[in-house]
Amino acid sequence: MKALAVVTLLLAAPLAAQTALPRLAYTQLRDHDQERQARALMETLRCVVCQGQSIADSDADMAGEMRALVRQRIARGEAPEAVRSWLIARYGDYVSYAPPLRAATLPLWLAPLALLALGAWLARATFRRR
Amino acid sequence: MKRWLVWLPLCAFGIIVAVIAWGLWQPADRTVRSALVGRPLPDFVLPAIAPGKPGLASADFRQGSPRLLNVFASWCVPCVAEAPQLLTLKAAGVPIDAIAIKDTPGDVAAFLRRNGDPYARVGADAHSRVQLALGSSGVPETFVVDGKGVIRAQHVGDIRAEDVPELLQALADAK
Numbered sequence: 001m002k003a004l005a006v007v008t009l010l011l012a013a014p015l016a017a018q019t020a021l022p023r024l025a026y027t028q029l030r031d032h033d034q035e036r037q038a039r040a041l042m043e044t045l046r047c048v049v050c051q052g053q054s055i056a057d058s059d060a061d062m063a064g065e066m067r068a069l070v071r072q073r074i075a076r077g078e079a080p081e082a083v084r085s086w087l088i089a090r091y092g093d094y095v096s097y098a099p100p101l102r103a104a105t106l107p108l109w110l111a112p113l114a115l116l117a118l119g120a121w122l123a124r125a126t127f128r129r130r
Numbered sequence: 131m132k133r134w135l136v137w138l139p140l141c142a143f144g145i146i147v148a149v150i151a152w153g154l155w156q157p158a159d160r161t162v163r164s165a166l167v168g169r170p171l172p173d174f175v176l177p178a179i180a181p182g183k184p185g186l187a188s189a190d191f192r193q194g195s196p197r198l199l200n201v202f203a204s205w206c207v208p209c210v211a212e213a214p215q216l217l218t219l220k221a222a223g224v225p226i227d228a229i230a231i232k233d234t235p236g237d238v239a240a241f242l243r244r245n246g247d248p249y250a251r252v253g254a255d256a257h258s259r260v261q262l263a264l265g266s267s268g269v270p271e272t273f274v275v276d277g278k279g280v281i282r283a284q285h286v287g288d289i290r291a292e293d294v295p296e297l298l299q300a301l302a303d304a305k
Binding site: 021022048051061062065066068069079088089090091092094113 | 160162164165166232238257258259261262263264265267268
């Protein structure tokens, strides 16, 4: 009896689930190239509810819907960067993990170069002395 | 090497500590706001889901007077909390339309029966498509849309009693 109850519960669980996610939330695209593009894009898009995770990593419903959206648009032949711009137009730069080059993000892009230059200069000075 | 250079790493370290401390003491605001405030509503047409009410299309917001667009769901708990405030707004003469996210007609009908029905139209967004197009990151969210279909303000989260005057002001500003 108990076993039957458990089995019934297991069978009922998917039916009781509040929301059905679109198929493409968890299904890869048939075309390998497109799936690769979609995957790469999904890894650089932020899940807007979980915030610390990309939509590729997150199991939140919203992330699933966003993955489905990405896959559908890529399958339709849209360029990954066009999908990214579409989302940035709606959620701001926040939604993308790939920071654009702007006045506000300039230090982010220039700091590594500046630090490398500083390192090279320090190394040069050190080697000279020897 | 010059003597003062010895202190450079310590200074750099101090600056980094100061920046991190400043970041830690700032209250974190994790609200995700739509970038579409000030821009026209994206085009959409959503089917009806509530009994006796039409569905919702972006064209419904271009009829000359400002309206509220409430993004909600019957499965969302804060939506229950904001229901009285929506009824207050409706009583104040504010037209309110809604988008039901990932919902079923039965659940929406039960939700409106239980919590009151402030809506003129309710559109069904089964896969959050319009929600994503709006730059909305959850439920509930409320948009103030002017008579030309331009989004003028966004309220993220449930509307508390103290938020009502602010929304009324935003609606007045949108006239």
